[in-house]
Amino acid sequence: AFIVTDNCIKCKYTDCVEVCPVDCFYEGPNFLVIDPDECIDCALCEPECPAEAIFSEDELPAGQEAFVEINADLAGKWPNITEKKDPLPDAEEWDGKPDKLQYLER
Numbered sequence: 001a002f003i004v005t006d007n008c009i010k011c012k013y014t015d016c017v018e019v020c021p022v023d024c025f026y027e028g029p030n031f032l033v034i035d036p037d038e039c040i041d042c043a044l045c046e047p048e049c050p051a052e053a054i055f056s057e058d059e060l061p062a063g064q065e066a067f068v069e070i071n072a073d074l075a076g077k078w079p080n081i082t083e084k085k086d087p088l089p090d091a092e093e094w095d096g097k098p099d100k101l102q103y104l105e106r
């Protein structure tokens with residue numbers, strides 16, 4: 001499956017959801033996740049993310065391993081999202097800041 005990682009937090013650009021052929025993105029207050037059971041590994045979403053926050057589970061950058069479980073867990077708790085919306089107000093400011101997991105709202 002593909003995994004949404006740290007840099008989505010507090011940005012949530014949502015460009016990713018528009019291209020997913022199986023609509024497997026789920027939305028929380030300041031982050032999105034992919035349901036690993038629904039993702040078909042098409043890779044279409046990866047280049048769409050302005051924050052470069054989406055990776056194949058097989059190519060996760062070092063330090064992002066916790067997001068495998070976070071995506072699987074929160075996909076079962078959050079509502080589905082299929083249409084792009086405005087990013088969070090301070091998205092540009094937060095884009096690229098390290099270690100945003102501490103700010104994840106569940």
Ligand code: SF4
Binds near residue numbers: 020038039041
């Ligand atoms: Fe959807 Fe394809 Fe991205 Fe998986 S890899 S979340 S199926 S767009």
Ligand code: F3S
Binds near residue numbers: 007009014015017
């Ligand atoms: Fe997040 Fe990137 Fe999608 S910032 S909402 S994974 S476009």
